[in-house]
Every structure is written in C-alpha cells, then in structure tokens.
Amino acid sequence: MTAAAPAPRTPRRRGRPSRTQTETGPATRDRILEAAREEFSERGYEKTSVRGIAKTAGVDSALVHHYFGTKEQVFEAAIEVAFAPALDAPAALEEGPLDGVGERLTRFILGIWENPATRTPLLAIVRSAVNNETAAAVFRRLVAAQLLRRIAGALDVPDGELRAELAAAQLVGIAMLRYVIKVEPLASADPEQIVRRVAPVVQAHLTGH
Amino acid sequence: MTAAAPAPRTPRRRGRPSRTQTETGPATRDRILEAAREEFSERGYEKTSVRGIAKTAGVDSALVHHYFGTKEQVFEAAIEVAFAPALDAPAALEEGPLDGVGERLTRFILGIWENPATRTPLLAIVRSAVNNETAAAVFRRLVAAQLLRRIAGALDVPDGELRAELAAAQLVGIAMLRYVIKVEPLASADPEQIVRRVAPVVQAHLTGH
Numbered sequence: 001m002t003a004a005a006p007a008p009r010t011p012r013r014r015g016r017p018s019r020t021q022t023e024t025g026p027a028t029r030d031r032i033l034e035a036a037r038e039e040f041s042e043r044g045y046e047k048t049s050v051r052g053i054a055k056t057a058g059v060d061s062a063l064v065h066h067y068f069g070t071k072e073q074v075f076e077a078a079i080e081v082a083f084a085p086a087l088d089a090p091a092a093l094e095e096g097p098l099d100g101v102g103e104r105l106t107r108f109i110l111g112i113w114e115n116p117a118t119r120t121p122l123l124a125i126v127r128s129a130v131n132n133e134t135a136a137a138v139f140r141r142l143v144a145a146q147l148l149r150r151i152a153g154a155l156d157v158p159d160g161e162l163r164a165e166l167a168a169a170q171l172v173g174i175a176m177l178r179y180v181i182k183v184e185p186l187a188s189a190d191p192e193q194i195v196r197r198v199a200p201v202v203q204a205h206l207t208g209h
Numbered sequence: 210m211t212a213a214a215p216a217p218r219t220p221r222r223r224g225r226p227s228r229t230q231t232e233t234g235p236a237t238r239d240r241i242l243e244a245a246r247e248e249f250s251e252r253g254y255e256k257t258s259v260r261g262i263a264k265t266a267g268v269d270s271a272l273v274h275h276y277f278g279t280k281e282q283v284f285e286a287a288i289e290v291a292f293a294p295a296l297d298a299p300a301a302l303e304e305g306p307l308d309g310v311g312e313r314l315t316r317f318i319l320g321i322w323e324n325p326a327t328r329t330p331l332l333a334i335v336r337s338a339v340n341n342e343t344a345a346a347v348f349r350r351l352v353a354a355q356l357l358r359r360i361a362g363a364l365d366v367p368d369g370e371l372r373a374e375l376a377a378a379q380l381v382g383i384a385m386l387r388y389v390i391k392v393e394p395l396a397s398a399d400p401e402q403i404v405r406r407v408a409p410v411v412q413a414h415l416t417g418h
Contacts (some may be wrong), residue, residue: 044340085294129390130339131253136390144392165386166406167394173382177374183340183353186374197375201410 029067032057036078041124045075045135075128076138082121083142085112090150099153101165102203105151108194111157111172113179114191123180143168155206167205170198236390238276245277245287250333254344285347290307291330292351294321299359310364311376311412315404318380322388323400332389334390352377364415377415379407 002163035057039048041190050071068074092108093101112118129139148168153159174194177183225331244266259280264271266317277283301317302310338348357377361369383403386392395403 009277127340130385131336140390140392143390148392159394162394162398162402162406165392166383166403169382169386169395170379170410171382172385173378173380174375176339176379176381176385181349181352183349183357183374185368186378187373189371194375197371197414201379201413204413205406206411 028057028059028063031065032059032064032067032074032168033077033081035136036064036074037081037121037124040075040078040128041121041158045128045132048075050074072134075135076142077124078121079138079142082125083147085118086122087146087150089147090154093151096205099203101155101206103195103199105167105206106199106202107169107197109175110191110194113175119179122175126175126180151206157207163206167202170201170205174198237266237268237272241268241273241276241283242286242290245283246290246333247338248328249287250330253333254337254341257284267274281309281343281347284344285351287330288334288347291327291334292355294327295331298353298356298361299363302360302363307364308412308414310415311410312404312408314360314376314415315380315408315411316365318384319400319403322384326362328388331384335384335389336358360415366416374417376411379410379414 005159032053036048036053039053039056043052048071050064051061053074054064057064064074075152086109088110089105092104096104112122125135125139128135130136148161148164151164151167157163174186178186178189178194241262245257245262247381248262248265252261257280259273260270262283263273266273273283278288295318298314298317301313303314321331334344334348337344339345357373360373360376364372366372383395387395387398387403
C-alpha cells in the first residue's frame with residue numbers, strides 16, 4: 001500500500017504544516033485516532049469525513065487510510081477506544097460471588113456514565129449509532145461480540161446472551177433517560193438510589209429464573 | 210398575525226400550485242402536520258426547516274407559522290401525534306389489577322414498537338431527541354408530563370415518578386437494542402419471551418419494595 005509514501009512536494013491548501021506529513025508511528029496513529037474521536041463526537045458519523053479527520057490531525061488523508069482503512073474502520077477504532085472502559089465489565093463480573101453480579105455490573109456501568117471523561121465519547125457513539133445504519137452495525141458488532149457475549153460467557157448460564165441483553169437494556173434505558181434525554185427526577189437522582197433500585201433487576205435478568 | 214393572509218400574487222419559485230396557498234382549515238392543518246412528520250422522519254430535527262415542511266405540504270411557510278408557530282412548536286405537534294398511541298398507556302394500566310400492571314404496560318409498549326405504523330414515527334422522534342437538545346427538551350416535556358407523570362398518577366405510590374422512569378428505562382432500553390441497534394438475539398426474540406422476562410421487572414419497578 002502506498003498510503004504512507006512521503007508527502008507530495010506540491011504546496012498544500014489545507015491541514016497543518018507539512019512537516020507532520022512525513023510523521024509515522026504510534027504518535028501519529030494516536031493523533032489520528034484522537035482527531036477521529038473529536039470529529040465523530042462533534043459531527044456524528046454521517047457528517048464526518050476522512051479528510052476532516054486528517055485535517056484535524058494535521059496529516060494527509062492517505063495516512064488515515066494507511067493506519068485505519070475506510071471511514072467505517074476509523075469509526076470502529078474510535079468506538080473501541082471509547083468503549084475500552086466498558087469492555088472491562090466482564091472482568092468486573094468475575095471479581096466476586098454470582099449473587100452480587102447485578103450490583104457490580106450496575107455500579108460499573110453507572111460509573112462510566114457518571115464520569116464525563118468516559119461519558120462524552122460514549123454519547124457520541126450512541127448518537128451516531130442511533131442515526132446511521134453503518135454506525136449501528138459497527139456498534140452492534142462491537143457491543144454484541146466484545147461486551148454482551150463476554151458477559152454471557154462470564155455468567156455461563158443457558159440463553160446467557162439474551163439475559164445479558166435484557167440486563168443491558170435496563171442500563172441503556174437509564175443512560176438514555178438520565179444522561180441523554182435528562183428526564184427528571186431520574187436525571188438528578190442519587191446514583192446510590194439508582195443502584196438500589198436497578199441492581200436487583202439486573203441480577204434477576206442475569207441469574208434469575 | 211398576518212400569517213394567514215391571502216397568498217402573494219407574484220409568481221412563486223417553489224412549492225405546489227398556488228391554489229393551495231389560500232386553503233385554510235383542518236384539511237390544510239392536517240396536511241402540514243403530515244408533511245412535518247415526513248420531514249422530521251426523513252431529515253431529523255436539525256435538517257428540517259419550516260420552508261421544507263411548507264413545500265412538502267404545498268403551502269406557504271406563513272401558513273405553517275400560522276397554524277403551529279416555530280419549528281420547535283411544529284415538532285412538538287408532530288411528536289404529540291406520533292406519541293398519541295403511547296399516551297394511552299396510563300389508561301391501559303387502570304384496566305385491571307395492580308399486580309398485572311407490569312405485564313399490561315410491557316405488552317402495551319411492545320405492541321406500539323412491534324407495529325411498523327406506530328414504530329416509524331417513534332423512531333424518528335427518538336433519533337431527533339438523541340441528537341438535538343431542542344428536540345430532547347420537547348421530548349422530555351411531553352414524555353415526562355404527559356406519559357410518565359400520568360403513569361405515576363395511575364400508580365398512586367410514593368416516588369411514583371422515579372418508579373415510572375425506571376420501568377420506562379427498561380422498556381426504552383429494549384426498544385433501543387431490539388428496534389434501533391438491532392442486537393441479536395434480542396432483535397429476533399419472540400415478543401412473548403420478552404414479555405415473560407420483562408413484565409416482572411417492570412412490575413417490580415412500579416409496585417415493588
């Protein structure tokens with residue numbers, strides 16, 4: 001692939017100084033990924049372009065394609081970073097007795113949403129996934145394969161995937177009403193009160209009969 | 210307000226024939242509302258304009274303003290129509306014993322989402338509300354005031370509003386994962402299986418201790 005070839009010597013009309021054009025390696029990759037998260041957050045999936053990401057990162061579009069491939073693949077990489085905290089959920093489930101799994105998962109997911117640093121990229125992903133089928137497909141693949149199936153695996157019960165999804169639905173709905181739509185009194189409720197009300201439900205979905 | 214004044218005699222550059230310009234009354238209002246639902250569904254809140262709605266309805270923009278006011282007010286009117294089926298939920302709750310309220314509400318809401326005729330406008334509203342703060346505020350006002358508070362009223366229990374919202378969160382999350390993101394196996398699960406799993410949870414939120 002020629003994407004990483006030296007930058008053209010012709011004067012450029014856009015982007016940052018061309019010294020950045022010849023940078024490669026992890027630093028550049030991370031800067032592109034950060035730029036992608038910014039662009040997807042601000043514009044959503046549809047309005048974001050690889051050129052826009054490249055410009056924000058101060059690199060040539062070819063370098064974005066070189067590291068990540070298509071816009072869909074850049075989005076998937078950005079989602080994986082934004083989702084990294086949530087992907088530790090299955091580990092959190094295994095850190096204690098099965099009868100406490102509902103509370104641990106509820107606290108874990110609420111913790112991610114309560115922290116603005118992890119909430120913001122999640123919100124951007126949810127917005128994109130709700131509005132664009134390609135983004136939804138990426139979200140679906142990642143959440144289903146990497147999160148829900150691993151939770152189901154950690155549970156090791158019959159129809160664990162459906163159980164994981166019904167539990168996730170309770171937590172997704174709370175995220176929607178509390179953090180996205182901001183319906184009161186839920187939006188201002190004490191997280192501990194939410195945990196008290198929701199943990200038993202999540203537990204029932206995951207391990208109840 | 211002069212909005213409903215006779216259409217200008219000068220040639221128009223857009224919209225349908227000017228005979229429609231002088232129409233008023235319920236027929237025109239309904240056509241504008243239908244056009245608004247089409248436009249908001251196809252473009253979402255941000256990309257929809259009063260001019261675009263007027264053009265689709267074949268009327269002058271002034272007539273849209275005359276009947277509905279601002280774009281936000283047109284959106285609220287469109288939401289109210291799309292939400293009309295859901296607004297019968299409180300009535301459904303009162304049609305039986307309190308210990309069956311979870312199943313009745315679950316069946317009622319799932320029924321609305323399972324029916325494409327009622328699902329499509331709901332999806333359009335959810336997409337707009339997730340992506341635009343003005344649309345979210347309208348959604349919030351309507352859902353909180355007209356749906357959740359009425360459910361809480363039907364329950365007549367302490368912190369009924371929070372209970373109604375936690376129950377709604379379970380159903381909203383299922384709508385998100387099953388109908389919007391389409392995560393499997395939930396997206397293809399038998400509705401009766403979902404009712405069996407979810408009704409007890411909704412019941413616990415609404416009336417449990």
